[in-house]
Amino acid sequence: MAKKLKWFMMFSSFLCLFLLGACSNSASQSKNNENESSNNSSEDNTEESGPVEVSFWHAMSGSGQEAIEDVVNDFNESQDKYIVKPEFQGSYEELLPKFRSVGGTKDAPAIVQTYEIGTKYMIDSGYIEPVQSFIDRDNYDINQLEANILNYYKLDDKLYSMPFNSSTPVLLYNKEAFKEAGLDAENPPKTFNEIKEAAAALTKKNGSNTERFGFSMLTYGWFFEELVATQGGLFVNNDNGRSDQATEATFNSEEGLRVFNLLNDLNNAGHFGNFGTNWDDIRAAFQTGKVAMYMDSSAGVTDTIKNAPFDVGVGFIPYADETERQGVVIGGASLWMSKGISKANQEAAWEFMKYLQTPEAQAKWHVATGYFAINPAAYDEQIVKDKWAESPQLKVTVDQLQATIPSVATQGALISVFPEARQQVVTALENLYQGGNPKEELDKAVEATNKAIEVANKTKK
Template sequence: MRRVRALIGAATAAALTIGLAACNGGSSSAEDNRIDVWIGFTDYRLDWAKQRAVEFVEKHPEYTVNVEGYDSYEVLFDALTAASQQGDPPTIVQNFEAATQESRDAVNADGERLFIPVEEAIDGRDEILGEPVVLNDIVDAARNYYTVDGQFSSMPWNTSTPVFYSNSTYLEEAGVEEPPSTWEDLRDACEKIMKLDDGPKNCVSWPNHAWFPEQVLAEQGGLLADQNNGRDGRAENIDLTSPEWLSFIEYWQEMYDEGYYYYSGVQEDWDGPKNAFGGQEVAFLMTSSGDATAVVSEAQQVGFDVDVTRYPVFADAPYAGNLIGGATLWLVDGLGESTQDGALAFMQFLNNPENAADWHRTTGYIPITNSAVELLESEGWYDENPYQRVATDQLALSDGSPAAAGVLLGSFVAIRAEVTQAVEDILTTGADPAERFAEAETSAQSLLDDYNLLYTE
């Protein structure tokens, strides 16, 4: 957290201070029951969260809930860092999965822990202010990632996994009988589709983001860091040169060189690949299941159908599972009892079966509890929208190993940036994957070493 603090600019910090000063007025009793929630959305997802806040206050009129959106998880994380050092953090903050280790290590202006584990704050209660506690009902994939040292550090909310989107019109025209399920099948399908007279400019696209090679590493049971991916202790060594890692990097380079893979030219660009798919400039897309509702509906507006299937695997490799993405809600420590209970109750309210099911229907993020899945099944939602079941079913295939659970790593965001730069060099300059990732590993290891010096004695 202290490392990230230096990233925020003075202008942003000044604006944040003004905003916080405006928010913190009023009587002490009002402040005690005020819940400020910061999330990394500014679109329809923010609107959804604000509406749930209104409904929560209708049930609990003694509280005020203010939901504020930020343009991205990274911007939000920087704003949180500045606010915590000024002594004015929000009550609840949404941090993405890559910031889990840094959130666990974060301290406030007094050097005390910034967040209290939600399970510790719940303290074994079954309900809070009449809202049933849902932690025991969280689906296994989110439970496995966010349970650290035997307890939930934060409250799961928006959880995703990457899935595979296919333009069914192109598949039919090219004589491809079903969406590719392996990387080898994808190459074969691309060869056929690119021969079409009226085919797309390229065949497939996905963002240049470290999440995607991390998936293939996990699928094969490979680890990104020691200590069982940071699950048995603080990760101290990173591995970006394993055979499991390089297998996909080499495949990625080959697909690009053959003209099959479309690269927008922008690192961590989620919109470029999605727009290329919506514009039928590529036949296949890999992106988050959190975009499923938008991808399918936009394709239908254009006039083509979409098949949504599991993330591909290597045909002859073992399978351990796919990783989650998304974010959780963290509870600031040191709150008064009334504020803390209100915040905990709001977290449970957001994830009750009805709200968790509606969040899934609205966005495509997986339903976060088993009860929400059962509710959707009973309503016939999956019968009418079978593609919405793909992400949940994919995550349910996980073997629960440290590889499939996902890595806990300090400076993870900065390390991911090293990965995306290395991939760009490999794609655009023809750098050798093994040599370039040996360099990236050295840089990533330095980032991890520097981080660990801050948080180990």
């Protein structure tokens, strides 16, 4: 027996040794990395022959990817000191964990595109160099940029990342369906009640099947956030987390409940089409005439107009009848500069970011994708004017943004657990469509979000 025990001890101590070996290996490796990176940066400083090559991680697929590669090529050809290499790294959700695994090391890409709700996370991560330090150094004038977009990304008057692709939600509708239902196709519904009336008129039934739904909304937290914000409602406390760390979610307020009640009423009346959580599904439903009105990102407007076999109208997102329209919160993504990479690489990233803000680059980007021009001077460029003449709907998206009243509500919430909050809203919406009680579902989502916020705040250093 004793012998057995001895053997067991020996064996387990061997195992422990291996484990320790594995642990210390990785630890010493990361130390090596640090040394290397400092070596590298000094090397980079001394020998500056040939262009500096930096990688740029982005999450744009499809036509967005073509457009972004186009813009990057223009930059590479415009000068010979830097070469930016665009690398597609999957969706925003997939890109972030990848960045996390290399963040802070010399292997990190110089430029990373991160979606708007990752802003707080990136600031807290410590992996990034605030662009404000370069703005201050060069006295770069950021006031040329769209104020409503800067408002979102500024925290304590400091700009951490460079805004890049910005979008807002808009209401898209089928003009032919409007005419068929006897509605004014040039005058889309503006308030929740008008949406309900229009949806009732637009819904077409054939026995038990609904041939056309009046209204739909992608089951995605962003649209809910926007509908709350346009009424002036806050998503979390402490001024949407902008005056202090947010400690509680507040989207089960009156404003949030109004949104849920609207969707619930539409759904119960059979005027609401549920097309799930996939952007392509709801777009296909609109293209095939299965739904007459829906909300989409302004970045999807160009494609939708191009693909739809009918006339597409674009309107502002609706607001509750009891309130005034406050406007929209910026969505999309911004570009971040990595920390821990060499000075020369940061310099390259900074040059690229500055290039992106030029009216020419922005005009090209806006026309190709439908994302906003961060630099409003781009709207005076000829290619934008031509495009707007061709599809005036694009202008509506810009009008909506510029009509936005700046406030903490329309600045948008800052919390690090945003992805989780969105999941909770999605679950609440899904339950609602299955006949859940609006108030109960909303309260449940808030409760779960609160728990996530609490955990995140507890573990914050």
